[in-house]
Amino acid sequence: MKRGTTKRRMRGTKESMSDGGMTVMRCFLWSLLLCSLSSRAQGFIYTCGGTLKGRNGTIESPGFPYGYPNGANCTWVIVGEEGSRIQLMFLSFAIEEEYDFLSLYDGHPHPTNFRTRITGFQVPPPVTSTGNVFSLRLTSDFAVSAHGFKLNYEELHSTSCGNPGVPPKALLSGAGRFAVGDSVQYSCVPGYVLDGHATLTCITNAGNTAVWDFPAPICRGMDH
Structure with missing residues (x-):
């Protein structure tokens, strides 16, 4: 009777350990999967x-x-x-x-x-x-x-300066082909004043490339 009891206890302990081991293994594999998915999503x-x-x-x-x-x-x-x-x-x-x-x-x-x-x-x-x-x-x-x-x-x-652009709150006139010799004029909408050159002219620089003689101006609020 004693031997049978001992055998049953040992078997129960083994099954318990097996179930616990499977649970741990499942958790481990699930963690690896989540980590892999997270890494893929972020990378x-x-x-x-x-x-x-x-x-x-x-x-x-x-x-x-x-x-x-x-x-x-x-x-x-x-x-x-x-x-x-x-x-x-x-x-x-x-x-x-x-x-x-x-x-x-x-x-x-x-x-x-x-x-x-x-x-x-x-x-x-x-x-x-x-x-x-x-x-x-x-x-x-x-x-x-x-x-x-x-x-x-x-x-x-080489003979074109390209569009000089229109800064925020600015107005541009005189736009054409933006070729060498062409000029454009800037002004600002009411409530803003021009900071920079009002007139830009397309010229040829020392490298024989068409460029604007000045950068485009900006418009600042009168209260600044």
Whole structure:
């Protein structure tokens, strides 16, 4: 009787340990699965972009205007004719400030060609490359996003300065082909005063490239 009792107890103990071990194993595997899913969700990279050719066109961030994806890494390379330049005209811009960025490269997207990095919710002024290749790279983190951006790009020849842009609260007149010799005039809406040169003229610089003689002015509120 004693032996049978001992045997039953040992069997019960073994079964209990087996059940407990299976429970621990299930919990362990479930934890690994959750961790794996979490890592994938946080580490997913959304790629897009491409090489663009042609005299002009439009670029939008993926999902614009409803928001670009988290984990975005999108690169656009604009290639113009030999001897031309590329100008970017931003129509809309909203990128999570200090966490997501639009990086510009004066040439192909290589660190040596890095020009500037844009972030925030203000529409940037026009940007012009020095050569016939201009690259953009959108990078976002794995948290908050924003509406994104939309821009037009245009190929400029050596005799064109390109659109100088219209700053907030400013008015532009005299717009034409923006060629060498052309001038434009700026003014401000009521309640704002001009800070900078009211007239810009397209000239040829020492490198025989068409440029504006001054940067575009800005309009400041009269109470500032």
